[in-house]
Amino acid sequence: xxxxxxxxxxxxxxxxxxxxxxxxxxxxxxxxxxxxxxxxxxxxxxxxxxxxxxxxxxxxxxxxxxxxxxxxxxxxxxxxxxxxxxxxxxxxxxxxxxxxxxxxxxxxxxxxxxxxxxxxxxxxxxxxxxxxxxxxxxxxxxxxxxxxxxxxxxxxxxxxxxxxxxxxxxxxxxxxxxxxxx
Numbered sequence: 001x002x003x004x005x006x007x008x009x010x011x012x013x014x015x016x017x018x019x020x021x022x023x024x025x026x027x028x029x030x031x032x033x034x035x036x037x038x039x040x041x042x043x044x045x046x047x048x049x050x051x052x053x054x055x056x057x058x059x060x061x062x063x064x065x066x067x068x069x070x071x072x073x074x075x076x077x078x079x080x081x082x083x084x085x086x087x088x089x090x091x092x093x094x095x096x097x098x099x100x101x102x103x104x105x106x107x108x109x110x111x112x113x114x115x116x117x118x119x120x121x122x123x124x125x126x127x128x129x130x131x132x133x134x135x136x137x138x139x140x141x142x143x144x145x146x147x148x149x150x151x152x153x154x155x156x157x158x159x160x161x162x163x164x165x166x167x168x169x170x171x172x173x174x175x176x177x178x179x180x181x182x
Contacts, residue, residue, distance in 0.1 A: 004179070007093065009067050017153050018095050019117075021137055028164075028165065046074040047064045071118075087129045094115060095135055095137045101139040104133060106134075108131050118132070135168065
């Protein structure tokens with residue numbers, strides 16, 4: 001079994017914010033051409049959950065509904081329930097202000113680098129030994145222009161949303177598919 005988790009904040013208010021890049025990426029993967037998901041999500045483990053069978057394996061896509069800074073609460077419940085091998089079977093997709101907008105980076109066993117959602121996961125799971133896809137959201141001219149905690153709650157602009165859909169999320173999807181195969 002593989003668990004793919006997109007981080008974000010629930011509710012319409014946050015739908016297209018930078019902090020919701022993980023939710024947006026999961027939504028893209030679930031509907032992009034493959035018809036992976038046709039059903040509505042179940043609401044389990046403090047999350048929206050989509051289960052998919054692929055190549056004889058169960059894949060769960062999860063969007064925690066605990067708000068970003070408490071994401072680890074939802075992951076702790078589901079990972080304990082399924083007795084998951086975190087280093088092998090957990091992939092977290094999230095925004096990253098340390099990367100320029102549109103860049104993605106795969107990392108394994110790395111610190112939170114100040115990302116409160118990732119830190120919550122590390123704290124609740126007791127390890128940083130899991131896979132991550134970091135989606136660059138940084139587009140400020142200077143970090144002093146707007147504090148980071150305010151910046152990540154700003155909506156993406158129209159051109160940014162278009163670039164996410166046409167260029168960034170297809171790359172994220174490709175990395176997620178590679179994760180399935182390992």
